[in-house]
Amino acid sequence: MGTGKLTAIRNVGDKAGESVTIGCWLQGKRSSGKIQFLKLRDGSGFIQGVLAKSEASEQAWEAAQKLTQESSLYVTGIVREEPRSPSGYELSVTGIEVIQYTEDYPITPKEHGVDFLMDRRHLWLRSPKQRAILVIRAQIIRAVQQFFDESGFTLVDPPILTPSSCEGTTNLFHTKYFDEDAYLTQSGQLYMEAAAMALGKVYSFGPTFRAEKSKTRRHLIEFWMIEPEMAFVDHEQNLEVQEQFISFVVQSVLTNCKAELETIGRDISKLENVQVPFPRITYDEAIELLHKEGFDLPWGEDFGAPHETAIAEKFDRPVFITHYPASFKAFYMKPDPNRPEVVLCADMIAPEGYGEIIGGSQRIDDPALMAERFQEHELSEEAYAWYLDLRRYGTVPHSGFGLGLERTVAWICGLEHVRETIAFPRTLYRLYP
Numbered sequence: 001m002g003t004g005k006l007t008a009i010r011n012v013g014d015k016a017g018e019s020v021t022i023g024c025w026l027q028g029k030r031s032s033g034k035i036q037f038l039k040l041r042d043g044s045g046f047i048q049g050v051l052a053k054s055e056a057s058e059q060a061w062e063a064a065q066k067l068t069q070e071s072s073l074y075v076t077g078i079v080r081e082e083p084r085s086p087s088g089y090e091l092s093v094t095g096i097e098v099i100q101y102t103e104d105y106p107i108t109p110k111e112h113g114v115d116f117l118m119d120r121r122h123l124w125l126r127s128p129k130q131r132a133i134l135v136i137r138a139q140i141i142r143a144v145q146q147f148f149d150e151s152g153f154t155l156v157d158p159p160i161l162t163p164s165s166c167e168g169t170t171n172l173f174h175t176k177y178f179d180e181d182a183y184l185t186q187s188g189q190l191y192m193e194a195a196a197m198a199l200g201k202v203y204s205f206g207p208t209f210r211a212e213k214s215k216t217r218r219h220l221i222e223f224w225m226i227e228p229e230m231a232f233v234d235h236e237q238n239l240e241v242q243e244q245f246i247s248f249v250v251q252s253v254l255t256n257c258k259a260e261l262e263t264i265g266r267d268i269s270k271l272e273n274v275q276v277p278f279p280r281i282t283y284d285e286a287i288e289l290l291h292k293e294g295f296d297l298p299w300g301e302d303f304g305a306p307h308e309t310a311i312a313e314k315f316d317r318p319v320f321i322t323h324y325p326a327s328f329k330a331f332y333m334k335p336d337p338n339r340p341e342v343v344l345c346a347d348m349i350a351p352e353g354y355g356e357i358i359g360g361s362q363r364i365d366d367p368a369l370m371a372e373r374f375q376e377h378e379l380s381e382e383a384y385a386w387y388l389d390l391r392r393y394g395t396v397p398h399s400g401f402g403l404g405l406e407r408t409v410a411w412i413c414g415l416e417h418v419r420e421t422i423a424f425p426r427t428l429y430r431l432y433p
Helices: 009-015 058-066 114-119 128-150 189-199 235-256 258-263 268-272 283-292 305-312 367-376 385-392 405-413
Strands: 019-032 035-041 046-052 072-081 089-100 174-177 180-184 201-209 222-231 280-282 319-322 339-343 345-350 355-362 398-404
Touching: 009 019, 009 046, 009 072, 009 089, 019 089, 035 058, 046 058, 058 089, 128 201, 128 235, 128 258, 128 405, 189 201, 189 222, 189 385, 189 398, 222 235, 222 405, 235 258, 235 268, 235 319, 235 345, 235 355, 235 398, 235 405, 280 283, 283 305, 283 319, 305 319, 305 345, 305 355, 345 405, 355 405, 367 385, 398 405
Parallel strands: 046 089, 280 319
Antiparallel strands: 019 035, 019 072, 035 046, 072 089, 174 180, 201 222, 222 398, 319 345, 345 355, 355 398
């Protein structure tokens, strides 16, 4: 049988009534006297193989009887339409060639603790739910790139190794770069600002690292960021791009990942609400709302997870919170000309308690004000002379934002913890496998 012309399970519908061979693993089986039901998976999908003793060879019947969970095999059979099957098809098995009988597979259908599963993440990925999450993640990535590519953005790759950070180095991973100090990047934004002055509209998509000793369900140490930056775009236009972007990504998942959303049990009605325009409230209005909800939070303090959740509960789609106080926002955010104590920025808060998925702002374009900010924040003008050059040589109004991929995957999939949104998560106490 071997590895000749194999058919992927996802494509069996094209072969109804024909004999096909698939390379697969046994996810589980049950027997009903003279019929064995084999639950097969090949990475592209799942199908039930039906083996009748009266129709199969003695060799195939005996091989099937010995199969254990995650045994690997080639299965040949006739593709039959089966309306009760999730895929609409099943396989009437005529032949089996076993590659390996697996013994004592550690992950069984019973309940396992999170640590047990995370220690065996390399095997846990095979389960239907974990596979579905990774398929949805891949679709989100495709949709991200499609949106920006079709909207006239150019993909630019910022460096992973950076000489220093404009926002301090306390949360950065330190490494040596020959004889110099270097750090793993926590954002490509500043480099994207430089690229936008060359290419107009750009975006980066790559890994970022935060050495934060955080154990919340929303944080990873290593995660992926999408960071667009746009020349000649103001705060208002920036928000419009963000809401169109998120709506496009969500609708793309709804269209292309129906089976996977069903596998993970996602309530898609909540995702169907994600249509533009998104509601907007100012920081002032958010503070007022929180006071009505019984939170004792003074003006000038940032929001935590409980505050963001309380605000999000008032809306059926993501909500923008705009015009935060400058005191706790990044140095590069442009002050509101009518009210300089707040900045032209916004956080997009996802529904259902998933918190901030996007942070963005219009950037300071005035060279004198940027130099002033560098002094206020005690930043090295020498280390970031190149960044100041962007205001010195042809400064323009520009805006951008950053989306955390894993937090977005967690929200779209309705997951309790961000650790399931990436194949091999890096958390505070986990660097294995």
